[in-house]
Amino acid sequence: MNPQARRRRLELEDVGDVTVVNFVDKKILDEQNIQIIGEQLFDLVDNQAKKKILLNFGNVEFLSSAALGKLITLNKKAQTSGGKLVMCKIAREIMEVFEITKLDKLFKIYPDEQAAMQAF
Amino acid sequence: MMNDPVTIQYPAEVSIPSDLEEARQLQTRIEEQLQAITRFSEMDLFAIKLALEEALVNAIKHGNQMDRSKKVHVAYRVTSERFDIRIIDEGPGFDPEDVPDPTAPENIERPCGRGLLLMRHYMNHIEYLRPGNTVVMSKWSKNGK
Numbered sequence: 001m002n003p004q005a006r007r008r009r010l011e012l013e014d015v016g017d018v019t020v021v022n023f024v025d026k027k028i029l030d031e032q033n034i035q036i037i038g039e040q041l042f043d044l045v046d047n048q049a050k051k052k053i054l055l056n057f058g059n060v061e062f063l064s065s066a067a068l069g070k071l072i073t074l075n076k077k078a079q080t081s082g083g084k085l086v087m088c089k090i091a092r093e094i095m096e097v098f099e100i101t102k103l104d105k106l107f108k109i110y111p112d113e114q115a116a117m118q119a120f
Numbered sequence: 121m122m123n124d125p126v127t128i129q130y131p132a133e134v135s136i137p138s139d140l141e142e143a144r145q146l147q148t149r150i151e152e153q154l155q156a157i158t159r160f161s162e163m164d165l166f167a168i169k170l171a172l173e174e175a176l177v178n179a180i181k182h183g184n185q186m187d188r189s190k191k192v193h194v195a196y197r198v199t200s201e202r203f204d205i206r207i208i209d210e211g212p213g214f215d216p217e218d219v220p221d222p223t224a225p226e227n228i229e230r231p232c233g234r235g236l237l238l239m240r241h242y243m244n245h246i247e248y249l250r251p252g253n254t255v256v257m258s259k260w261s262k263n264g265k
Contacts (some may be wrong), residue, residue, distance in 0.1 A: 029173060031140055031181070062166070064173045065238055069231030076229060093166045100241045101234045102223040 183209030
């Protein structure tokens with residue numbers, strides 16, 4: 001894998017005890033790309049023992065079903081470790097994808113970061 | 121029958137190896153044509169892009185098992201009111217009825233199986249042809265059926 005592909009796909013910021021995650025990519029596509037994003041997300045729970053994770057989708061314009069799979073796995077990992085995964089700022093088109101797949105019922109989704117922070 | 125996605129004449133046909141980067145380049149070309157020619161709304165364009173992504177990933181990953189020696193054969197037609205596409209992989213095919221409903225409570229936490237659901241939702245017509253390695257899909261605006 002070339003170094004470019006390995007570059008960091010997530011911007012992380014600790015706000016109190018909450019880890020706020022922003023996505024670098026506007027489009028979460030491609031098997032390889034999604035694999036890397038998945039690894040970097042899972043690392044937060046598996047190795048960094050983060051308990052409160054907030055995914056901010058403000059930068060994301062497009063994602064495919066393969067990306068949904070990673071979010072489902074992350075959600076499970078967070079729950080299993082006694083943590084919580086919350087999401088916010090999901091674009092209207094992507095929100096529809098969540099609704100069609102009924103993942104809007106599985107995930108905790110809030111309109112903005114402020115509301116999402118209250119959810120922990 | 122002019123618009124029957126099974127029998128229509130597709131003006132553009134291309135075969136690509138089972139490679140996601142090649143698929144990306146083809147997607148970009150198709151998206152550029154859609155932007156230039158069609159009168160679809162932004163929401164409809166998002167829908168087509170997503171269905172196209174899911175269908176090509178299915179063909180490459182599940183159909184051809186990422187085997188670069190196997191090709192994906194894509195034929196498509198873009199008009200001002202309509203988009204039609206036929207995608208054939210070189211795999212054994214599958215029965216879409218065998219794919220479990222990913223929205224069922226017992227499946228909701230399974231990480232796979234949502235691509236087909238999204239394709240069905242976002243396109244006006246989608247049909248798998250026997251033996252299940254060919255998918256035809258269409259999207260039309262209100263004047264384009």
